[in-house]
Amino acid sequence: MGRHSLPDERGTATPGPRPQSRGRIVALATALVLVVAGGAAAAVRGGLLSFGGSCGDDAVRLDVVADPAVSPALREAADEAREQEITSDGHCVDVRVTARDSYEVAAELRSGKGDPEYDVWVPDSDAWVQRVGLGAKRSKVSPAGNIASSPVGIGMVPSAAESLGWPKRTYSWPELTTAGTKSDKLRLGTADPARSASGLLALAAMGASAKKQGGKEGDTQAAALAKALASRTSDSDDRLLDTLARDGSGAEQGDRRRNQALVLSEQAAYAHNASAGEEDSLALFYPKDGSPRLDYPYTLVEDGRMSTDTSRAALRFMTMFSDDDGRRILAEHGFRTDPDQPSDGLVTAAGGRTPQPYADEATDPPSDKELQETLGMWTITVQSARLSTVVDASESMRQFVPGRDQSRMEVTKASLLRALAGFTDEDEIGLWEFATRLDGARDYRELEPTRRLGDRKSGTTHRAALSEAFSELQPVPGGATGLYDTTLAAYKEARSTYARGKFNALVILTDGANQDPGSISRSSLIAQLEEIADREHPVPIIAIAVGPEADKDEVQQIAEATGGSGHQVDDPAQIHAVILKAIMEAGSNQS
Missing domain, CATH: 3.40.50.410 (von Willebrand factor, type A domain)
Known part of the structure; x- marks a missing residue:
């Protein structure tokens, strides 16, 4: 796939909507197949789902739990649904969005303890849905599609990025990680892979690449990289950003507690750069051996227990993100709505610039086995x-x-x-x-x-x-x-x-x-x-x-x-x- 040109100057331009992908991003047809048990498929075929018009008095309540990164976009979409009086089967759709860390919700659903008090869960990665599947007494979760995506790379303060030749020079995951862990010249931090999908997917990518390049020594090299990263690990993605050095401050540049580079998603870099000054913004490296992607699966929770009205409301809210307005909301919050044709404006605002391979195809998502091996290695490496x-x-x-x-x-x-x-x-x-x-x-x-x-x-x-x-x-x-x-x-x-x-x-x-x-x-x-x-x-x-x-x-x-x-x-x-x-x-x- 060819790469798009980006302007030389960094910007914070608001990306416009892109055509909807027919692959990863959710489509109405996909959703209908997955909610047949609730009767929604028959309802759509019969024209019973209203996509506009006046709301009735009896609104259908839909409780959504979402990863903190995507919850603001979902709240904005929920507000728009109320303002436009969007209905499902003649009922107003009243969506309430609560932000919760994906790893916490995954642990809760995996344990199967109690009845979840939410109908829909939107984690930042399907890795958490896989994690739920490990529980013997787990709650039932049914992914219905993916509403957005965001590749994972390494963001750096400008001086650190320029010292590594950004944007012209490209690196593999092991090369970038080694550069950030070999000495204090470039301090690289990550969020705990047991609690962060960005950290987990990056660690899996590092391990896969190290094994591919290192042959028999690949396992040892992967463990060594993980061990080096463990010394600069934060509990969560939010706390990771708090460890970032201010590039214009000589005092903080010399503070070894501060990181000059972070493993994070493109959307997280976009959000950071939107509020940071030019000196404190991030440049983003997209590793040449592939950037794994957060994929934001829209997941029904215990859908077999849902009422027909709730199932239809869940479907109706999801389809908003395949419409122009929904894609616009997601793009304005820094998410890709078409992973095959990323917005140049979004990438620029996130700190990307050609010839960084930001438009290359994503690496294949790690299998259940690969994720389990990665987390197992991390557990024994960190502790x-x-x-x-x-x-x-x-x-x-x-x-x-x-x-x-x-x-x-x-x-x-x-x-x-x-x-x-x-x-x-x-x-x-x-x-x-x-x-x-x-x-x-x-x-x-x-x-x-x-x-x-x-x-x-x-x-x-x-x-x-x-x-x-x-x-x-x-x-x-x-x-x-x-x-x-x-x-x-x-x-x-x-x-x-x-x-x-x-x-x-x-x-x-x-x-x-x-x-x-x-x-x-x-x-x-x-x-x-x-x-x-x-x-x-x-x-x-x-x-x-x-x-x-x-x-x-x-x-x-x-x-x-x-x-x-x-x-x-x-x-x-x-x-x-x-x-x-x-x-x-x-x-x-x-x-």
Whole structure:
């Protein structure tokens, strides 16, 4: 796609409306398909939805919760709906918009606790809708389309941008991040990826690009970038902007607490520049390896419980953003209404300028798996991790994995080595193996103690020693699965060596149910785990059942007794992703 020319001077020109995209931006036809259950489709076909005219006395109340960035635009649209007496099926549409952080609403809906007191949720990214889907007791959410978009880049104060050759020079995500984290010459800040979609999508883009460029070292490089960013992380996007240095102030330029560059959306840069003076405005870099986009999904909440009138009102309000007036409102607040043809005026006002690739196609949105891996990496990177890893070494681990010329143990070892590459030298990891009668009467044996990967002993780092121990794991001839005694002993050890300020967890990998007739019972194990577990010093068990014979229900019951989670993988190659997903879930439960 070609790039549009921009004027050399920065401006704050108000962008005009653009034609509606047929892709991401919501269209009426898309909406109709998604609200058939409420009867709205039949209503539209029958001409019952009125798009103008006099309101009746009985207005239909529609409660909308929206991300703080987009809520002002939604409020303006709601006011316009009242002023123009826009109706749905003859009823006035009375829309009430409340601003709430997307991560808070996602956590609430994911928990499924209570009945949401809103009908529509507009987060800044579909990533939050995916997050809701992880909850076992989640509230039902139904995305109906996307009302706007905004690419994520890196905004810089003018002097910092010019020092990097803006706008003529372009950078990839790893290059920009490295420039901002290598020294204090360019201080780069981000909002917490666990609470900010801009921070999360940027971190996912950094990781994907680092892995693509770095090959086998990509995971380590991605973790190192995340670790560097973590030292300048703010709780939210709003607080992130408060950390920005004033480019015209020599005092603040020398203040190491102040950031000269920020990971933020184009819309956030637009809003900042609208109120900032020329010296304090931002120049915006759009990474050449692709800018992920916030996509503002219009999401129905528990639509199956909505009345027909409410469903139709929700549909009617959404269609306002496919009309000229709705697109104008969004554009005036700094949002793109056609991602394929961005407004030059909007981009200029946000700090963009050719030849920055602001009009290039966005990167493909990260998958659920990629987001879970990114958040898992962030959790263990920011907090540093203390993980005790317990691996099943029973005879059954010799069995070959279907479709692979490798045993369960061989694939498990490879997956553990891959996971190890994503940890930093500050993380603490240990290794036990278990099988019946492995060490005298005991079913378990410590192979490497849980300590810092960067620690050295006899000239060898603990990372190197642990890698060797993983590589040397072998199934024990005739060994059975001594799961219960091992789990209790390992959990007691992990609890007694709890490291404050770190993410503590016990990771157990097993391909079968307990096979030791002389061990404690499952009920006794669960009761003792519940008694030992301490919410103030959490050590969740992450239990992974490997292979079709493994009992997922068993490992899930054991793990949940400690606030952890149980998982099943048919292929041990999935272990790495599952560990990161479980860490992310456990980390969010503790926050």
